[in-house]
Amino acid sequence: MDRLGYLLKHVLARLTDEQTKALAPYGLNGRDLAVLSAIVAGEPLSQLEVAHRLRVDRTSIGDLLDGLEERGFVERRRSPEDRRRNVVVLTEQGETTFATAERIRLEIEREFLAPLADGARFRDELKLLLGE
Amino acid sequence: MDRLGYLLKHVLARLTDEQTKALAPYGLNGRDLAVLSAIVAGEPLSQLEVAHRLRVDRTSIGDLLDGLEERGFVERRRSPEDRRRNVVVLTEQGETTFATAERIRLEIEREFLAPLADGARFRDELKLLLGE
DNA sequence: TATTGTTATACTCTATAACTATA
């Protein structure tokens, strides 16, 4: 099967499987980790800003944050300036777990791309295809 | 976002969007077309063999074939040798539509990979990551 | 007993619309 859709779909599925397995001991999956990484970088974000940054629907981010909050990784705080907004921040446990899980993710990605002569170029090409 | 999962997910989403739009006039989506391509290549296949070839679950292929059969692209015939097996074949209309849609798909993929210096290498790298 | 295909069910991810509370 030479089809681009088939190839991308199954490459993504394989990566997702490996990430899920490797991150499970930390109570996270790849999606959770992406949410944490959006929160940890830079100034505090509202839920809507997190959703935009991850390019997911704002109705999806609520459930994701519910799970992360139950497990003690994030907290939601009503913004004093605009009480409609929920500012999302990492807890101390969230920071610690994130740091560990990020190392795992980088290691998984490194191994995953190991068959390629130039993994960095492959990643750059994906970015190029997204127009970014 | 440098994350491999994010990049693959959104590159796939963009390709899927473009394929869906381009194939819609022919009554097909990218998934349908993949099913047709599995059927058209080589000797007649049973539903189970189609599922294996596409690496989808055998319970998923039934619905896909229902849709393709309703639209007159494929026919299911009880195999005389083994009456448990449904042999799936393209109708004449299926052959014609497939040939046209395949040209569209190739053109879409060519345009999609146009930003890359070497689209063929990119595709080969995806295959390499699948171990094939 | 094992296999092919079907049906029922469920789970995840995604998307839309309607609702609330705030602005």
Added chain:
DNA sequence: TATAGTTATAGAGTATAACAATA
């Protein structure tokens, strides 16, 4: 009026289990 977040709902896509027909 518009925005942030929530809730309900529905649609894909996928997976498991149980079943009927057949081997």
